[in-house]
Each structure stands twice: as C-alpha cells, then as structure tokens.
Amino acid sequence: MSFLNNTKIAVIGGGSWATALIKILCEQPYVQIRWWLRNQDDINHIRKFHHNPSYLSDVNLSPKKIKVFEKTTDAVKGADYIILAVPAAFVQESLQDLTEKHLKGKRIVSAIKGMIPDQNILITDWISEKYGIGLNETCVIAGPCHAEEVALEKQSYLTIGSAECPAAEDFAKLMTCRYVTAHALDDLYGVEYFAVMKNIIALACGITHGLGYGDNFQAVMVSNAMQEIGRFVTALDPRTRDISSSAYLGDLLVTAYSQFSRNRLFGNMIGRGYSVKAAQLEMKMIAEGFYATKSIMEMNKSFNVNIPITTAVYNILYEEQAPAHVMEELKKLLK
Ligand SMILES: NC(=O)c1ccc[n+]([C@@H]2O[C@H](COP(=O)([O-])OP(=O)(O)OC[C@H]3O[C@@H](n4cnc5c(N)ncnc54)[C@H](OP(=O)(O)O)[C@@H]3O)[C@@H](O)[C@H]2O)c1
C-alpha cells in the first residue's frame, strides 16, 4: 500500500476549480474526498446524479470516493489535507465555522489565486495568522491550468509551491494522473504572488483586446508584465527564481491568452465598454484580478515598485478612467 491509499482530502469550494481538482484526485485508486460546497441544491444534485450541475457539469464524480457535506466542520473531520478552492473574497465567510482545533495537524493547500481583499494578504499568510498554522504546513497549487481543460482531460501541469512543506512532494504525487503532471517547487511566496498578479495582466490583455489592440501589442505588454511582476515579487521576497518556468511565465501566458480565462474575459468586456458592475453581472464566475488589482496597489504604497500595467488596470477599474485613454498612456511606457 502506498501513502496515497486512503488519504483523506477535504475540498472546500463548489466552483469550477474545486470540481476539476476533485476530478484529478478521483484518478487515485483509494483516496477519500470530503467535499464542502455552500449551495444546497448543488449538494442534493451531486448526491443524486454525481455531477456538479453548476460548474463543469459534464464531469463524472465518483460516488465511491466522494462524500458531500453541508458543514465545513464535518468535511474536515479526519482529513489529512484540506484544499481551499473558493475565490479569495469568500474565504473568510466560507471558513467561518472552523477554529484552530478543526485544522490542527492537517496540511492546508491553497488552490486560490487571489488575496484576502481589504487585508491585502496572501491566503497562506492569512491561514497561518488566523489558525496558528506554520507556513511549513501549507502549500499552494499553481501553474498554468484551466479547470475546463482538466474536464476535457487535456494534458496539464501543476506546481505545488511550498516554503518547506515536507508534504508538498507527496501532495504533488496525489495531483499527478494520466493527464496531469505535478511537481513540487520550493518558493511559496513567489508562486503565490505570481498567480495573483498574472490575473491583473490578463485583465489588461482583455481590456486592450476589447479596445481593438492586436497580438503585436499584447506580446509586448506580456513581456513588460513579466518584468513588472518580477520587480514586485523581488521587492517583497528577494531570492533567485527562474521566472521563465511554467509556474510563473506559464501561468501568465495561459491566463493572458486562453479562451477560458475569466480575467481576460472580464477585461475584454471592460474594453468593449461595459461598466465594472455590468461585467460582474454578466459573468457568473469570478475574476480574481479585479480584487487583486486593489490589493497590489495598496501594498505598493509601502514598496513603491514601478508597476505601470497594474496601475493602468487600477485606474480603469477603480478610478473610472476611460480605458482607451489609459491604454494610450500605457502605450508610451512599454518597449
Ligand atoms: N477555474 C480555474 O480554471 C482555476 C484554475 C486555477 C485556480 N483557480 C482559482 O480557484 C479559486 C476558485 O475559483 P473557481 O474557478 O472555482 O471559481 P468559479 O468557478 O468562478 O466559481 C465561483 C465560486 O464562488 C462561489 N461564490 C460566489 N459568491 C459567493 C459568496 N458570496 N460566498 C461564498 N462563495 C461564493 C460560488 O458558489 P455558488 O456557485 O454557490 O454561487 C462558486 O463556488 C480562485 O481563486 C481561482 O483563481 C481557478
């Protein structure tokens, strides 16, 4: 029996990413998945029909391996790992019933590519502060990977980022299957901040595409974005990292270019003239970059890093400046 057998994994979240991660985990022969989602109709439907009716509804969800729970406190009972897969803005609300006691001794894995709004902190830092869990007990799931392609079993790659979490290697094995290759990488903050900031760049790509800019411009903006994110992350956490690897550059590319990217789609609507409110109403899914833009701008008041693309997106989304004018100005700063 390998360690993978009978591993118990709680998954918190009912959206596309939670559903895709559960599909990957179900590829392991003997795992037990304890799934919490908030919507009672979805819970009833999954119990009866073994599909999530609201997200990735074509994915078969193995009833032998999955138990669905109404309460987070029940879902985490006996779990070895707890995967957090709700959008960052709803983490506090989703975990409100859990105390330090519930999480004690469990490895916490954040699959969230966002920050706690208003507090402007990473999910792993928030977990660590609120629940007294050491950073060496947490890791993050990152890398270029859209839930929709996992659903279609298209070859994908994941990175399990950690500070020094001994379980990251083991967890990478759990996330590896026929169509997913996962590897561990020792860089918790770098991976987590890149995942947050690439969403802002995808918004910028969507906005410029919506305005009529072409591939030539986007290629230059994405190249400048790599430098921008690199500068910011280095200011926060200086160390040597190969930002051309897939956990960093790959994640930026997939979000900036994919038809499945919610951030790009949201930006595209803004570029085409939707208001922020109208774009939010039109999209059922969540564009994390919207919240991240504000958090990074607020954080940057202390760090003062040159982040012109993030600033441009902020001016459009939060200062109601005209996208065409803001991008005309940004154009002059790129090379
Ligand atoms: N989708 C991907 O390909 C992907 C890949 C990598 C990482 N991620 C990350 O995974 C995280 C989760 O995103 P997702 O893609 O699964 O989200 P999603 O598909 O957009 O689904 C949104 C989720 O948020 C929930 N929600 C909406 N309003 C809420 C509220 N007020 N309180 C609590 N929950 C609420 C929804 O629940 P209801 O359905 O009940 O409204 C649903 O479960 C994000 O940080 C994202 O960046 C996503």
Ligand SMILES: O=P(O)(O)OC[C@H](O)CO
């Ligand atoms: O669809 P997006 O824009 O939220 O991006 C999802 C993932 O982060 C891609 O790696």
